[in-house]
Amino acid sequence: MNNKTFLAVCVGAVMLGAALGFMPTDQNMTKANGQTVVNTTNISRTVRGLNGPTPLKIYIKKDKITKIETLSNRETPDFFKRAKAVLKQYEGKSVKKALSTKVDAVSGATYSSKALIKNVEQGLKYYNQHK
Numbered sequence: 001m002n003n004k005t006f007l008a009v010c011v012g013a014v015m016l017g018a019a020l021g022f023m024p025t026d027q028n029m030t031k032a033n034g035q036t037v038v039n040t041t042n043i044s045r046t047v048r049g050l051n052g053p054t055p056l057k058i059y060i061k062k063d064k065i066t067k068i069e070t071l072s073n074r075e076t077p078d079f080f081k082r083a084k085a086v087l088k089q090y091e092g093k094s095v096k097k098a099l100s101t102k103v104d105a106v107s108g109a110t111y112s113s114k115a116l117i118k119n120v121e122q123g124l125k126y127y128n129q130h131k
Contacts, residue, residue, distance in 0.1 A: 029130055035061045036131065040123040041071065047122065049075045049083070049115035056087075056116065058123045065090050065098055068120065075112045083112035087120070095124050 030037045040047075041055040048054070051074040059067040068087040073080065083106050090098045099121065106113040 026130070028126060035059050035066065036127065038123040038127050039071075040119045040126075043126045044119045044122045047115050047118045048111075049073065050079070050111040051075050054080075054112060054115040054119060056119045056123060058120065058127070060095060060127060063095050065093055065095065065124075067091060070116075079109040080112050082106050083109035083116055086113045086116055090120055095127060099124050099128075 028039055028041075028043050030039070036059075038058040038060065039055065040058070041053070044055065045053065054073045054075060055071040057069040057071060058065060059069070068090060070080075070084060070087075075083070085106055086103050089101065089103050093101065103117050105117065
């Protein structure tokens with residue numbers, strides 16, 4: 001197989017994968033199994049909890065948040081566990097409603113919970129801009 005044929009096959013495979021929803025649309029948002037997954041690692045790079053970044057994966061199907069998953073971070077596990085309670089307030093809501101929802105930080109885990117709230121907000125805004 002010559003280089004031009006190989007390149008054409010590769011481009012075709014990438015286009016087919018993207019059309020079927022298996023390939024990432026970019027590094028921040030992927031589509032798989034009928035859901036869009038927003039990864040806030042790069043979107044919210046400057047958002048910090050007490051000990052550093054608190055990235056998330058936000059799962060969205062038909063413009064509704066189905067799940068929010070925390071990613072690797074350096075927050076204190078006991079405090080972070082309490083802070084994650086704020087994420088439940090977003091699940092099941094439409095993206096529009098979630099963006100207008102006022103969520104309070106968790107007392108005793110203020111930095112972590114505020115960072116999670118900011119990650120959700122930035123991730124949902126990114127989703128709206130790139131869907």
